Amino acid sequence: MVTPQQVRAAVESVYQAESRRILATLIRLLGDFDLAEEAMHEAFFVAVERWQRDGIPANPRAWLVSTGRFKAIDGLRRRARFDRSQAQLILALEARQEDDVNDEELEDDRLRLIFTCCHPALAADAQVPLTLREVCDLTTEEIARAFLQNPATIAQRIVRAKAKIRDAQIPYQVPSLAELPERLDSVLRVIYLVFNEGYSASSGDQLMRNDLSDEAIRLGRLLQQLLPDPEVLGLLALMLLQASRQAARSDEHGDLILLDEQDRSLWNRALIAEGSQLVQQALRTQQFGVYSVQAAIAAVHAEAASAEQTDWEEIVGLYDVLLRGWPSPVVELNRAAALARRDGPQAGLLAVEAILARGQLQDYHLAHSARAELCRQLGRLDQARDAYQTALGLTAQGAERRFIERRLSEL
Amino acid sequence: MKYLCLVYCEEGLLHSQPDSPADAECMAYFESIAGSGRMLAAEALKPVQTATTVRVRGGHMSLTDGPFAETKEQLAGFYLVDARDLNEALNIAKGIPAARVGSVEVRPIRELQT
Numbered sequence: 001m002v003t004p005q006q007v008r009a010a011v012e013s014v015y016q017a018e019s020r021r022i023l024a025t026l027i028r029l030l031g032d033f034d035l036a037e038e039a040m041h042e043a044f045f046v047a048v049e050r051w052q053r054d055g056i057p058a059n060p061r062a063w064l065v066s067t068g069r070f071k072a073i074d075g076l077r078r079r080a081r082f083d084r085s086q087a088q089l090i091l092a093l094e095a096r097q098e099d100d101v102n103d104e105e106l107e108d109d110r111l112r113l114i115f116t117c118c119h120p121a122l123a124a125d126a127q128v129p130l131t132l133r134e135v136c137d138l139t140t141e142e143i144a145r146a147f148l149q150n151p152a153t154i155a156q157r158i159v160r161a162k163a164k165i166r167d168a169q170i171p172y173q174v175p176s177l178a179e180l181p182e183r184l185d186s187v188l189r190v191i192y193l194v195f196n197e198g199y200s201a202s203s204g205d206q207l208m209r210n211d212l213s214d215e216a217i218r219l220g221r222l223l224q225q226l227l228p229d230p231e232v233l234g235l236l237a238l239m240l241l242q243a244s245r246q247a248a249r250s251d252e253h254g255d256l257i258l259l260d261e262q263d264r265s266l267w268n269r270a271l272i273a274e275g276s277q278l279v280q281q282a283l284r285t286q287q288f289g290v291y292s293v294q295a296a297i298a299a300v301h302a303e304a305a306s307a308e309q310t311d312w313e314e315i316v317g318l319y320d321v322l323l324r325g326w327p328s329p330v331v332e333l334n335r336a337a338a339l340a341r342r343d344g345p346q347a348g349l350l351a352v353e354a355i356l357a358r359g360q361l362q363d364y365h366l367a368h369s370a371r372a373e374l375c376r377q378l379g380r381l382d383q384a385r386d387a388y389q390t391a392l393g394l395t396a397q398g399a400e401r402r403f404i405e406r407r408l409s410e411l
Numbered sequence: 412m413k414y415l416c417l418v419y420c421e422e423g424l425l426h427s428q429p430d431s432p433a434d435a436e437c438m439a440y441f442e443s444i445a446g447s448g449r450m451l452a453a454e455a456l457k458p459v460q461t462a463t464t465v466r467v468r469g470g471h472m473s474l475t476d477g478p479f480a481e482t483k484e485q486l487a488g489f490y491l492v493d494a495r496d497l498n499e500a501l502n503i504a505k506g507i508p509a510a511r512v513g514s515v516e517v518r519p520i521r522e523l524q525t
Contacts, residue, residue: 169412171496
């Protein structure tokens with residue numbers, strides 16, 4: 001005989017561990033997000049009473065999936081008495097096999113859910129909230145708080161996205177091998193957006209923001225388990241290596257501390273070890289992409305005892321790889337900064353000025369800050385001052401403005 | 412489900428770009444989709460100056476010369492296809508030769524409730 005407390009504890013722990021898997025499977029079996037969500041909650045509700053009476057089932061997950069599906073079809077049947085158009089839907093749902101609720105299929109359902117929530121046919125600003133809501137089980141209010149948005153706005157984006165999935169018949173499936181690279185890009189982009197939203201301390205409720213980074217890393221781990229593509233490993237590594245610096249990257253006022261000036265004893269060694277190992281694994285495949293190379297750069301920084309002892313030769317080389325495959329002026333700017341460390345400020349300054357002379361990055365404050373810093377190192381103080389002033393005029397962000405003003409006053 | 416793929420393009424560019432499709436290529440693509448059993452109908456349209464817009468208000472018909480909306484890109488043609496789901500419809504849309512110079516809007520067809 002089980003006590004009511006034991007039943008409640010069991011239901012709660014199954015919800016914690018399995019609710020996303022159960023939801024993902026019910027969406028496949030019922031073909032509708034809202035119907036599946038309703039069915040799942042009903043199944044958990046029924047479980048409290050049934051498990052008390054009949055005991056906790058051997059496979060609670062399968063029990064909940066099957067109860068949820070039964071409840072949903074039953075509900076539709078009751079409604080069908082008033083609405084004849086439902087009858088066909090019910091037949092179709094009943095015909096759908098349930099015998100494939102084995103573990104492998106369940107994991108595939110989670111992957112299907114991720115790919116559907118990040119489908120490029122959905123509005124870009126809906127993919128992130130939909131993923132956080134359906135895959136991570138964050139509430140609309142939590143998502144709104146993290147993104148400094150009105151909960152009604154977030155709710156509306158989610159409703160619209162679900163309506164498009166239903167009405168345009170976006171399939172609930174893992175893309176074919178031919179489509180995979182493009183579709184995976186979209187999933188990785190959503191995860192990295194969630195991570196960066198949490199990681200950049202520019203605005204919002206700080207506590208909620210750390211949760212977002214953790215959530216992104218959890219998503220990365222899930223994807224690593226389900227689909228260990230080199231770029232999945234690369235993105236997870238990049239997030240872990242960036243997160244390893246969390247405790248060292250801002251001071252007590254919340255102002256950013258540059259990599260060079262961070263107290264490296266505060267870096268999280270466990271995250272660095274895991275991230276570095278994943279980078280190695282990704283690079284060995286020879287099929288890595290842009291996230292893996294960025295992670296490799298982060299790993300070189302992470303393994304150096306100080307800025308001076310960093311292997312700048314290696315970092316410049318990795319930026320060259322990045323530039324060859326994914327050229328962009330911002331990457332070029334970062335390479336110039338690394339070049340300055342390897343070959344001296346004069347070489348770095350030439351590279352920065354070459355970018356600006358082409359008319360690129362002229363509105364990007366970091367390009368002018370970099371130029372200012374290199375001028376300062378070369379003793380060209382007037383030019384440094386002018387460049388810092390230009391940079392100041394280009395950013396409205398509080399912490400960055402304070403940083404530039406501090407540099408100006410030190411000149 | 413049926414999907415309508417609406418091909419939009421600036422008419423001035425449709426036939427003048429290096430990447431502009433020739434009619435023969437469009438016909439070949441039509442035939443390849445027809446061969447896969449997914450094709451319901453497809454046509455190219457004459458230029459937008461030939462359009463007439465019809466409205467009926469309070470029982471009276473009014474006619475206007477020109478398209479419904481003046482836009483930078485005009486409706487140049489359409490494909491009506493029967494696809495398994497949006498992914499398959501998007502794959503068909505991706506292959507439409509005019510997608511290289513214009514854009515293709517993919518819209519699911521609503522079945523009328525009778």
